[in-house]
Amino acid sequence: MSATRWLDDEEQRAWRAFIRMHGRLSARLNRQLQADSGLSLADYEVLVQLTDAPDGRLRPFELQRGLQWEQSRLSHHLTRMQRRGLVAREECDEDGRGAVVALTDAGRRAIVAAAPGHVDTVRRLFLDELTRDQLAMLRQVSDQVLARLDATTEAGG
Amino acid sequence: MSATRWLDDEEQRAWRAFIRMHGRLSARLNRQLQADSGLSLADYEVLVQLTDAPDGRLRPFELQRGLQWEQSRLSHHLTRMQRRGLVAREECDEDGRGAVVALTDAGRRAIVAAAPGHVDTVRRLFLDELTRDQLAMLRQVSDQVLARLDATTEAGG
DNA sequence: GCGGCCTAGATGATGCATCATCTACCTGGA
DNA sequence: TCCAGGTAGATGATGCATCATCTAGGCCGC
Structure with a gap:
């Protein structure tokens, strides 16, 4: 490796x-969700995916793609959510290896109850703070970096 | 609460x-650090703070302010780092309640070894992807939101 | 129709983050 | 001088994230 290019002042500060x-x-979003509805941000995201799916049902690997989580994280998380009755696991007809995750009534009720407060908090703490231009730039930056992450394999990075 | 203002399309995507x-x-930064130097990102940040301090020594509450971590997170983390020999806890002369956290030789060696690879990865995956304007905007946005977070107490938010 | 390889998913161990709570010490006022 | 309240920090319990590994079924060429 060549000599390290350290971060200059502006880079350091921005980073x-x-x-x-x-x-x-x-941390704040998590606390608000947890306090007001007993869900973690992670629970919330899983429930959003399932709510958006036809019939409230998804294969774990579809969920994984939607969330971009590690497989084992998802599996463990589903186990915990299942234990709490938020989702159910069913067998998959088309693929003997697979499973199907289904939103339960309790899961649906939980996200319906949690959503308004969560959205409100995201607005108050984040979105309302940004101009429309800033929002657009942030999205642009995020997409660029995501593309970069997709483009680089684990090797070296 | 009044009717929820849901996120519009652009807000949704950006968020x-x-x-x-x-x-x-x-996740990638963590993996790189862990794989190449056996440090987590959290370890790294603690070590940076200590390295920047005169004599490599800080009171836990100073460290806490620098990192903006929860107190108990810091305390637990220091315990783990102490167990691995990266830092040492000493008694504090000026304040009988307090402690002093000191960077050990092993800690210093660890961060010196880890820094180049980490900085390089931050550049490759993030900084190099952004224009100078984007970087400035990102910093501006981050500072705005941080100010907002400071301004709102836990109450309601 | 069976050997190798792939994909879907679960699991045990371990370290991390948070919450609630606890101890010890300091400080200012009656 | 003593007690009330505040600050510094540690700790046990619990849920979360990751790693390594495992099972089981699918798929393909021979």
Whole structure:
């Protein structure tokens, strides 16, 4: 490796501010969700995916693609959500290896109850703080970085 | 609460892209650090703070302010780092309640070894992807949101 | 129709994050 | 001087994230 190019002042500040902002924001969102509806942000995201799916049913690997989670994280998380009655696991007819995850009534009720407060908090703490231009740029930046992440394999990075 | 203002299309996309980008980016950074130097991102940040401190020593509450972590997270984390020999806990002369966290030689060696690869990865996966304007915008947005987070108490939010 | 390889998913171990709670010490006022 | 409240920090329990590994069924060429 050649000599390290350390971060200059502006890079340093931007990078640290970004990391810290995300950390604190997600902590707050988590706390609000947890306190008001007993769901974690992770639960919420799983439930959103299932709600958007026809019949409230998805194969775990579809869920995985939608969430971009690690497979084992998803599997463990589903186990916990199943234990709490938010989702159910069913057998899959088309593929003997597979499973189907189904939103339960309790799961549907939970997300319906949680959504307004969560959306409101996202607005108050984040979206309302940004101009429309800033929002567009943020999306642009996020998409660029995501493309970069997709493009680089684990090797070296 | 009044009727929920749901997210419009652009808000939805920007918000989700942002969340996903951060999640995947930090996962990659963590893996790289872990694989190449056996440190987590959290370890790294603690070590950075200590390295920047005079004499490699800080009170836990100073560390906490620098990192903006929860107190108990920090305490647990220090316990683990202490067990691995990266930091040491000492008694505090000025304040009988307090402690002092000191960077050990092993800790110093660990971060010196880890830094180049980490900085390089941050560049390759993130900074190099952004224009200078985008970087400035990101910092601006992060600071705005952080100010918002500071301004709102836990109550309601 | 069976050997190798792939994909779908579960699981045990371990480290991490958070919550609630606890101890010990400091500080200011009656 | 003593007690009330506040600050510094540690700790046990619990849920979460990741790694390595495992099972089982699908798929393909021979």
